[in-house]
Every structure is written in structure tokens, then in C-alpha cells.
Amino acid sequence: MTSASAPPQRDHGRAGRNLPAAVASAVVLLVAVALSLLFWKTAFMGIIVLALVVAVWELRQGLLKGGIDLPEQPLMIGGTVMVVTAYFWGAPVLVTATAVTALVIMLWLLRRGVEGYVRNATASVFTLIYVPFLGSFVALMLAEGGATPGIGFRIDDGVKGIATFILVTIASDIGGYVAGVLFGKHPMAPVISPKKSWEGFAGSAVFCVAAGVALVVWLLDGDWWVGVALGLVAVVMATLGDLCESVMxxxxxxxxxSQVIPGHGGLMDRLDSLLATIAPVWLLLHYLVF
Structure with a gap:
């Protein structure tokens, strides 16, 4: 029996989004990020921690549908420790915090017994690397300008690096969206993501390289070829990040x-490209620009 009261599904076009809601949500998020970066780094660190907590919650809800039960508490607490230690003490301490958190998670799961232990432990360590560990590279990038928790307007190397990372990843999304809607005819991975096309990938590449060159040269005072490398790395990693989450x-x-962000779906639906991009972008900028 069909329900006469069920609301019809809205068609949001070839891109599959409610564009006005998506744009409004993106503007709000970008304004919050920009204000915290410019005036109070501690607030930005709070945004990172909040994002990883929500992302872990979303992944747990999704994985439960596959019979996998993540231990939220050690993932959220350990992830927060990882982000904070990365910001104040750098990559070596981050590696140690990650290893300790993984061990704590495996010990935590022992109290559930034998049934499902390997499945849940494996998924938990995967989640630990996918969200808190990769997210901690945002803290490493921010620390390029010095771990200064005070309030006050500043645009240091860390702030410039974060802006570069975010904007070049956004360029990939915008370029892929525009080219995909206007010219998309050849699916890149029809089984995984039917709306993603090779034409969209080409648009992402053009936008990413252009944004990379502009940001590296004008914002970071780096060489143009670093901007080209940055754009190419960003478009490949952003696309892979999107495809990997689509497979999941x-x-x-x-x-x-989830539906926590109007017009975008869940937070992980927006973080997939960012999480995949941040580590290689930090590595490139750390050794070639800063």
C-alpha cells in the first residue's frame, strides 16, 4: 500500500543539490572559519575539534547500518588530544598520540567480548586515521604561524596556509560542479558516483591549478610551479576523497x-575532499614554501 501523504522528492537538477541552501550553508561556515582564523586561533581549534566529534558520530551512525559499532568515547577524546598535541608540539607527538589512541581503542573494545572484535577494532582504527589523524594536519598547518592562543587580528603563515588549503579544495568542487553540469557526458565512475564525470574532473583540474598558482604566488610569495604542483595534488586527492566516501x-x-548541513547532507559529505587533501598540501607547503 502506498502512502498518499508522503511528500514528493524534489529534483535539484543534475548536480543533485538544493543549491540555495548549499550556498547559504557554505557562506555561514566559511565566515565562521574566516573570523576564527583572523581573530582567535583557539576558536578555530574549537571548530576543528567540533568537526571531528560530529564526523565520528556520523561515521558511527553510518557503520551501524553495516553491523559495525564504533566506540565513540575513545575516538572523540583521543581525536581531540591528537589535534591539540599536533598544534602545540608538532608531527612527532601527533604520531605518538595516534598510536596510543589506537591501543586505547583496542583495549576499550575488549570489554565487549570476542564477538565482532576484529571487525569493530579494524573499523575503529580506520576511523581514527581517516578523521582525527588527517584532521590533525589542519592543526599542523595552522601551527606554521606559531602556536599563539591569544585574541587579536593576525595573518601569519599558518592562517595563509589554511586559507590556501581550503580555497584550492573549494576550487576543485566549484570547477567540477560547473563543468559537470554544463558539459558532463562521460561518467568517471558510474558504479560509485554516477554524477561525477571526466568533464567535471577536467573543470576541477583547471580551477585547482589556477587557484593554486594565484594563492601560492600572491598570498604565500612562493614560486608559480609550486602552485601548479599544489593544484594538481589537490584535484587528484580531492577527487579520490570524494570517490572513497561515495564507495563507503x-x-x-x-x-x-546525515542531514546536519542544509543543502550538503552530513559533515563528512563536505569533509571528504578536505581530509584527503590536507596532508599532501601541508607536506608540499611545509617543505617548499614556509
Whole structure:
């Protein structure tokens, strides 16, 4: 029996988004990030921690549909420790914090017994690397300008690096969206993501390289070829990040990780490209620009 009261599904076009809601949400998030970066780094660190907590919660909800139960508490607490230690003490301490958190998670799961231990422990360590560890590279990038928790307007190397990382990843999304909607005819991975096309990838590449060169030369005072490398790295990693999350969602039988961001779905639906991009971008800028 069909329900006459069920609301019809809205068609949001070839891109599959409610564009006005998506743009409004993106503007709000970008303004919050920009203000915290410019005036109070501690607030930005708080945004990072909040994002990883929500992302872990979303992943747990999604994985539960596949019979996998993540231990939220050690992932959230350990992830917070990882982000903070990365900001104040750098990459070596981050590696140690990650290893300790992984061990704590495996010990935590022992109290559940034998049934499902390997499955849950494996998924938990995967989540630890995917969200808190990769997210901690944002803290490493911010620390390029010095770990200064005070309030006050400043645009240091860390702030410039974060802006570069975010904007070049956004350029990939915008370029792919525009080119995909206007010219998309040849699916890149029809089984994984039917709306993603090779034409969209080409648009992402053009936008990413252009943004990379402009940001590295004008904002970071670096060489143009570093900007080209940055753009190419960003478009490849952002695309892979998007495809990997699409595979996860298809495997779990869900469309979005949640509905916490109007027009975008879940937070992980927006973080997938950013998480995949941040580590190589930090590595490139750390050794070639800063």
C-alpha cells in the first residue's frame, strides 16, 4: 500500500543539490572559519575539534547500518588530544598520540567480548586515521604561524596556509560542479558516483591549478610551479576523497552521512575532499614554501 501523504522528492537538477541552501550553508561556515582564523586561533581549534566529534558520530551512525559499532568515547577524546598535541608540539607527538589512541581503542573494545572484535577494532582504527589523524594536519598547518592562543587580528603563515588549503579544495568542487553540469557526458565512475564525470574532473583540474598558482604566488610569495604542483595534488586527492566516501556510502546503503548541513547532507559529505587533501598540501607547503 502506498502512502498518499508522503511528500514528493524534489529534483535539484543534475548536480543533485538544493543549491540555495548549499550556498547559504557554505557562506555561514566559511565566515565562521574566516573570523576564527583572523581573530582567535583557539576558536578555530574549537571548530576543528567540533568537526571531528560530529564526523565520528556520523561515521558511527553510518557503520551501524553495516553491523559495525564504533566506540565513540575513545575516538572523540583521543581525536581531540591528537589535534591539540599536533598544534602545540608538532608531527612527532601527533604520531605518538595516534598510536596510543589506537591501543586505547583496542583495549576499550575488549570489554565487549570476542564477538565482532576484529571487525569493530579494524573499523575503529580506520576511523581514527581517516578523521582525527588527517584532521590533525589542519592543526599542523595552522601551527606554521606559531602556536599563539591569544585574541587579536593576525595573518601569519599558518592562517595563509589554511586559507590556501581550503580555497584550492573549494576550487576543485566549484570547477567540477560547473563543468559537470554544463558539459558532463562521460561518467568517471558510474558504479560509485554516477554524477561525477571526466568533464567535471577536467573543470576541477583547471580551477585547482589556477587557484593554486594565484594563492601560492600572491598570498604565500612562493614560486608559480609550486602552485601548479599544489593544484594538481589537490584535484587528484580531492577527487579520490570524494570517490572513497561515495564507495563507503554505497556499501552501507545510505545517500548522505546525515542531514546536519542544509543543502550538503552530513559533515563528512563536505569533509571528504578536505581530509584527503590536507596532508599532501601541508607536506608540499611545509617543505617548499614556509
Amino acid at each position: 556510502k554505497r556499501d552501507l546503503g545510505i545517500k548522505d552521512m
